[in-house]
Amino acid sequence: KRPSRQRPPTALHNLRRLMLGFDVSSHDSRRLIVEYTRYCQSLPPNDEDLVRWEDEVLTIFADVASLFGRQPGEGGSLTTGLSPEQYLLTYLRTVDSRGADLPGDFVALLRRALAHYEVRSLEPTPALRESLLWIFKSHHRADQQAVAVQAVLERRLANLDATGPGCPRFAAIVERIISVAQGRHSSLADLAREVHYRSFDRPAFERARASVYAEADRRLAALAMDPDGPDRASLVEALVECPQPLKKFLAPRLDVASPGMRRVILEVMVRRYYRIRTITAMTFDERASRSFARANLQHEGKPSEVVATHAAFGDLDAALLDAGTLPAGDRTDRTLEVHAWAEDGPGDAEATSESIRAALENAGFEGRFSRGVVAVAGPSEPGRVGIQYFTFRQAEDGFHEQRLYRGLHPMVAERLQIWRLSNFFVDRLPSVEDVYVFRGVARGNPKDERLFVIAEVREVTATRDESGRVIQAPELERMAMEAFTAIRRVQARRSPSERLHWNRVTLYVRRPLPLSRAEIEDVARRIGSGTDGLGLEKVVIRAVMPDPHTGKPADAVLSLSRPKGQSLVTRFSAPGEEPIRTLTDYKQKVLRMRQRGLAYPYEVVRMLTPAATAQSDLPPGEFIEYDLDLDGELRPVDRPYGQNKANIVVGLVRNVTPKYPEGMSRVILLGDPSKEVGSLAEPECARILAAMDLAERLRVPLEWFTLSAGAKISMESGTENMDWIARVLRRLIEFTQAGNEVNLIIMGINVGGQPYWNAEATMLMHTRGILVMTPEAAMVLTGKTALDYSGSVSAEDNHGIGGYEPIMGPNG
Known part of the structure; x- marks a missing residue:
C-alpha cells in the first residue's frame, strides 16, 4: 500500500492557502482551480489522500465561514442570542478576556477555526491576533473560495460511483457548507444539497427499492420457468402492482x-x-x-x-x-x-x-x-x-x-395531467425515472418562464416509531427530494439574476395515503423544509386522502407554499381541472420582487390573513383596503390586489384568535418597493397622515410594514417632498403623544426619512409601540451605493451599515 502523504500536493496546498485567507489574487484563484482539476485527473477518483485533503479544504471553508453567520444558528449550534458574526465582533473588542463572557457554542466555533492556523488557545498572543487578521482576510475572499469549494464538490458528485457512499464525517462537512452558503452563495448551497442527497439520502432509498426489484426478478424467473402455469394470473397481477x-x-x-x-x-x-x-x-x-x-x-x-x-x-x-x-x-x-x-x-x-x-x-x-x-x-x-x-x-x-x-x-x-401545461411552450429536460421536468414559456408572454416538475409516487407505506407516530413516508419524501434536486440542477447553471421563480412541483400519489390529515401535514412540512432556494410558487401533493368531514377517502390536493419565503402554509383543496394559468400582471409584480429579494405588500397581506381552512402559523384574518377618494378622504375600496397608485398600501386588518374571538383590528400600512423602490412624496405622505387619522378615530393601533428608499428625488418636487416628510414626522410625534400606538415591522432597506419616522414613532420615552427588524431589514440615512459613489468609507453592505445584527441590536 502506498504510504500516506503528510504534506498536501501543491494544487491542494494552494487551495488550502486560499481558504485560510493568505494572499491569492482573483486571477490566481482561477489558476489554482485549473491546477487542482488537472491534478485530480491524474489520480484514481477514490484516492485516499486526495479525499482527505479535499475534506480539509472543505472543512476550513465551513469553519471560517461559520464565524460570519448573520443569523443565530447559522453555521453552528448557536440557536439563541446574537449571530456568530456579532459574537465574533464582540470577542475582537475584548480579546484579553479570552472569550469568558461569550457562549460556549461560539467559543467552540472560534477554536475550531483558529486550529487551522495552529492556534490552540485563546491566550492573547501575537499568533492569535495574526490568525484573527487572516480569518477576516479569508472572509473577504469568500466569493473566490466558493468557486473552489464548488469545484471540489462537483468532482465528488461526478465520481460517486467510484467513491461509494460518503462517511458520516463528510456528511457533517456538507451539512455545514449548506448552512454557511445558504443566502450568500446560492449555486454552492444547491450543489451541496445535491451532494448530500445523492451521497447519503438516495442510497438509503435505493436499498429499499432494491428489495422490491429483487422480488420482481424472482417473479419473472418463476414465469420464465412456466409462462402458462397455474400461478400465471397471480404473478402477472403482482408485477402489474409492483410499486417501482x-x-x-x-x-x-x-x-x-x-x-x-x-x-x-x-x-x-x-x-x-x-x-x-x-x-x-x-x-x-x-x-x-x-x-x-x-x-x-x-x-x-x-x-x-x-x-x-x-x-x-x-x-x-x-x-x-x-x-x-x-x-x-x-x-x-x-x-x-x-x-x-x-x-x-x-x-x-x-x-x-x-x-x-x-x-x-x-x-x-x-x-x-x-x-x-x-x-x-x-x-x-x-x-x-x-x-x-x-x-x-x-x-x-x-x-x-x-x-x-x-x-x-x-x-x-x-x-399526470400533462395537458394542464397547454398554456405553455414546454421543453422536456433530463431527469431520473418517474420525475418529469419541463421548462415552460407562456404562450404570448416570453417573460413568463418557469420550471414544472411532475413526479409519480408509486408507493406510500409510512414508517412509524414504537408509539405509532409517523416518522417518514420514504417513497413520497424520496420523490420530493428527486424533484427538488432536478430544479437545483437546472438553477445551478444560471446566474443568480437569471434564476427562475414561480416554479411548481407536483407529486401524484398513485395509491390512497394511509395517513390521517394531521400526519399528512407533518410529512408535508418535512418536505417543505427542503424547498429553500428553489424559487417555488408551491409544492402540490395530489392523492386520495381522508375527507375532513366524513373521514372517507377522497381525491384531494395539499398545497405547500411560502407567501413571503418564510412561514410554510399548507392548504387542502379540491383538485384543479383546468390548465395552469400564465402569470397575471399581479403575479409578475410578485415575481419581480422575489427576484430582488423583496416582499410585495399584498403578499404580506395574504400571509397575515390566512383563510380559516388554511394551516398557518398565523390566525385567520381579513383585510379591507382603503385609499383616498377625490376629496382626499380615506375610504374602503373594492378592487383586485395590486391596483394601488401610490407607493404605499393602506387598509384595515383583523385577525381572530381563541382569546379574541371578536378579532383584533389594526390599521395597516405597507411600503410598496415595486414602485420607485417605495420612495416617498405627497401621494404616500397624504395616505400615511390619513391612516393615522383613521387609527385615531377607530381607537386601534397602527401597524406599519416599512420598506422605502426615502424621499423621492425629483426636479419637479424636490423641496415639497421634504415638506411632506416633515408633516408626517410632526404628526407621528403628536399621534404617539396622544397615547396612540404605532408598531413597526422593518421588512427591508429603509433609507433617509423613513428611519427618522421609525425612531420618532417607537423609540421615544412616551411611545407605546414596538419596532421589529426582520433579517432582511436595515435602517440607513444614506445607502451604501451613494456612500461609495461619494468616496466615503462604508461597511460591506447596507446591513453592515444599519442592519439589526451589526448595528441596531448591539446598540439597543
Missing part, C-alpha cells in the same frame, strides 16, 4: 424471451400503462418471431383497442409491417405500441422521431391505427436504462408527433 418502474427489467428481455414469456411481458406492460382504463379482454397473436398483445379497453362508455408488440429498434419497419397484417377488429380508436430496444441507447431525439415518423408512413396503415407510440429503451449510462417515448397521431396528411408527450407514455401523461 419495471421497464428496465422488461424491455431487454423481449427479443430473447420465449413466445410465452413475451406474451407475459407485453401483458404486464399494457396493464401497467393502461391502469386508468378498464381492460375488458386480452388476446395474443404471433407473427414469425414477434408477439402481439391486444387489449380491448373501455373508458367513459367509449371502446378502444391497444395493440402492443416489440422489436429491435433497427427492425422497427418490419414490426410495423407485421402489425399491419393483424385483423383490424371493429374498434375505430386503435393504438399501436412498439417497445423497441436500441443497443446504443435512445440516441438523438429529433433524428429518432423523424425515423419513426417515416416508418409509420411507410407501413401503409391507412387508418388502421389512430395513434402510434414507440418506446425506445437502451443503456444510457452504466447501471441505468434510458427510455424515450414518441407519440404520433394519424391525420389526413399522415402521422404527426404530439410533442407535448415526448419523453413519456401518453397514458402516464394523462394520469
Whole structure:
C-alpha cells in the first residue's frame, strides 16, 4: 500500500492557502482551480489522500465561514442570542478576556477555526491576533473560495460511483457548507444539497427499492420457468402492482424471451400503462418471431383497442409491417405500441422521431391505427436504462408527433395531467425515472418562464416509531427530494439574476395515503423544509386522502407554499381541472420582487390573513383596503390586489384568535418597493397622515410594514417632498403623544426619512409601540451605493451599515 502523504500536493496546498485567507489574487484563484482539476485527473477518483485533503479544504471553508453567520444558528449550534458574526465582533473588542463572557457554542466555533492556523488557545498572543487578521482576510475572499469549494464538490458528485457512499464525517462537512452558503452563495448551497442527497439520502432509498426489484426478478424467473402455469394470473397481477418502474427489467428481455414469456411481458406492460382504463379482454397473436398483445379497453362508455408488440429498434419497419397484417377488429380508436430496444441507447431525439415518423408512413396503415407510440429503451449510462417515448397521431396528411408527450407514455401523461401545461411552450429536460421536468414559456408572454416538475409516487407505506407516530413516508419524501434536486440542477447553471421563480412541483400519489390529515401535514412540512432556494410558487401533493368531514377517502390536493419565503402554509383543496394559468400582471409584480429579494405588500397581506381552512402559523384574518377618494378622504375600496397608485398600501386588518374571538383590528400600512423602490412624496405622505387619522378615530393601533428608499428625488418636487416628510414626522410625534400606538415591522432597506419616522414613532420615552427588524431589514440615512459613489468609507453592505445584527441590536 502506498504510504500516506503528510504534506498536501501543491494544487491542494494552494487551495488550502486560499481558504485560510493568505494572499491569492482573483486571477490566481482561477489558476489554482485549473491546477487542482488537472491534478485530480491524474489520480484514481477514490484516492485516499486526495479525499482527505479535499475534506480539509472543505472543512476550513465551513469553519471560517461559520464565524460570519448573520443569523443565530447559522453555521453552528448557536440557536439563541446574537449571530456568530456579532459574537465574533464582540470577542475582537475584548480579546484579553479570552472569550469568558461569550457562549460556549461560539467559543467552540472560534477554536475550531483558529486550529487551522495552529492556534490552540485563546491566550492573547501575537499568533492569535495574526490568525484573527487572516480569518477576516479569508472572509473577504469568500466569493473566490466558493468557486473552489464548488469545484471540489462537483468532482465528488461526478465520481460517486467510484467513491461509494460518503462517511458520516463528510456528511457533517456538507451539512455545514449548506448552512454557511445558504443566502450568500446560492449555486454552492444547491450543489451541496445535491451532494448530500445523492451521497447519503438516495442510497438509503435505493436499498429499499432494491428489495422490491429483487422480488420482481424472482417473479419473472418463476414465469420464465412456466409462462402458462397455474400461478400465471397471480404473478402477472403482482408485477402489474409492483410499486417501482419495471421497464428496465422488461424491455431487454423481449427479443430473447420465449413466445410465452413475451406474451407475459407485453401483458404486464399494457396493464401497467393502461391502469386508468378498464381492460375488458386480452388476446395474443404471433407473427414469425414477434408477439402481439391486444387489449380491448373501455373508458367513459367509449371502446378502444391497444395493440402492443416489440422489436429491435433497427427492425422497427418490419414490426410495423407485421402489425399491419393483424385483423383490424371493429374498434375505430386503435393504438399501436412498439417497445423497441436500441443497443446504443435512445440516441438523438429529433433524428429518432423523424425515423419513426417515416416508418409509420411507410407501413401503409391507412387508418388502421389512430395513434402510434414507440418506446425506445437502451443503456444510457452504466447501471441505468434510458427510455424515450414518441407519440404520433394519424391525420389526413399522415402521422404527426404530439410533442407535448415526448419523453413519456401518453397514458402516464394523462394520469399526470400533462395537458394542464397547454398554456405553455414546454421543453422536456433530463431527469431520473418517474420525475418529469419541463421548462415552460407562456404562450404570448416570453417573460413568463418557469420550471414544472411532475413526479409519480408509486408507493406510500409510512414508517412509524414504537408509539405509532409517523416518522417518514420514504417513497413520497424520496420523490420530493428527486424533484427538488432536478430544479437545483437546472438553477445551478444560471446566474443568480437569471434564476427562475414561480416554479411548481407536483407529486401524484398513485395509491390512497394511509395517513390521517394531521400526519399528512407533518410529512408535508418535512418536505417543505427542503424547498429553500428553489424559487417555488408551491409544492402540490395530489392523492386520495381522508375527507375532513366524513373521514372517507377522497381525491384531494395539499398545497405547500411560502407567501413571503418564510412561514410554510399548507392548504387542502379540491383538485384543479383546468390548465395552469400564465402569470397575471399581479403575479409578475410578485415575481419581480422575489427576484430582488423583496416582499410585495399584498403578499404580506395574504400571509397575515390566512383563510380559516388554511394551516398557518398565523390566525385567520381579513383585510379591507382603503385609499383616498377625490376629496382626499380615506375610504374602503373594492378592487383586485395590486391596483394601488401610490407607493404605499393602506387598509384595515383583523385577525381572530381563541382569546379574541371578536378579532383584533389594526390599521395597516405597507411600503410598496415595486414602485420607485417605495420612495416617498405627497401621494404616500397624504395616505400615511390619513391612516393615522383613521387609527385615531377607530381607537386601534397602527401597524406599519416599512420598506422605502426615502424621499423621492425629483426636479419637479424636490423641496415639497421634504415638506411632506416633515408633516408626517410632526404628526407621528403628536399621534404617539396622544397615547396612540404605532408598531413597526422593518421588512427591508429603509433609507433617509423613513428611519427618522421609525425612531420618532417607537423609540421615544412616551411611545407605546414596538419596532421589529426582520433579517432582511436595515435602517440607513444614506445607502451604501451613494456612500461609495461619494468616496466615503462604508461597511460591506447596507446591513453592515444599519442592519439589526451589526448595528441596531448591539446598540439597543
